[in-house]
Amino acid sequence: MIEERPIVDMNGRPEHRNPFFRLLRYVARALVALVVGTVRAVLHCIWHLAYFLLCLLRPVVDVLMLGGVIMPLVAFVAFVKPEAANGIPFWVFLLMAVGFVGVSMGYSKFIDWIAPPPG
Secondary structure: OOOOOOOOOOOOOOOOOOHHHHHHHHHHHHHHHHHHHHHHHHHHHHHHHHHHHHHHHHHHHHHHHHHHHHHHHHHHHHHHOHHHHOOOOHHHHHHHHHHHHHHHHHHHHHHHHOOOOOO
């Protein structure tokens, strides 16, 4: 009886493998791993730098809360004695107070929302 070989090998591997292609495959994997590792390291460094810069500015932005507390008093002075405000209406100071408090609280919540970088 004649035994015929199937056209498609069930294992999908040739009987004889070229060692050069195996080496080429491992070199390609190593290059891809090197590129992916480098990109991940750069992104991790950017994340650390951004987080620490934002934390560095936190005390400066928190001073805006103090300005937001002071501005209603300045608005009251501008309402009572308009010439003390040098032509600026009193409601501008109230808007400044709202803006100062909003920026200060928003910045603090934003810093708390983004987690510190892992590692």
